[in-house]
Amino acid sequence: MALFLLAFGVWSWLLWPTFLRNILGDEQSWSNGSPTAFLWVHVVIAVVSLVLGTVIGVLGWRAHRANRRS
Incomplete structure (x- = not known):
């Protein structure tokens, strides 16, 4: 289990x-040089996943x- x-x-x-x-x-991540909701949602998902992956x-x-x- 540890190796998993x-x-x-x-x-x-x-x-x-x-x-x-x-x-x-x-x-889709940018609209007139500004970040969109699409970008923010995916950045949050990636950051949470990296934090959880690090802890695990x-x-x-x-x-x-x-x-x-x-």
Whole structure:
């Protein structure tokens, strides 16, 4: 289970930055140089996912280290 959590954290950091770059380049994200609701919603989703991925990855890393010690 620890390795699954760790892999989830790594996967989040591989997936979401790419998604965010794609959203920032999308024409629906901007209207006359200003960010749209489409952009803000997706930025919030990406940030929350990165935070959760980080927390889950850290928990997985700690569990993996604890399993190796015992």
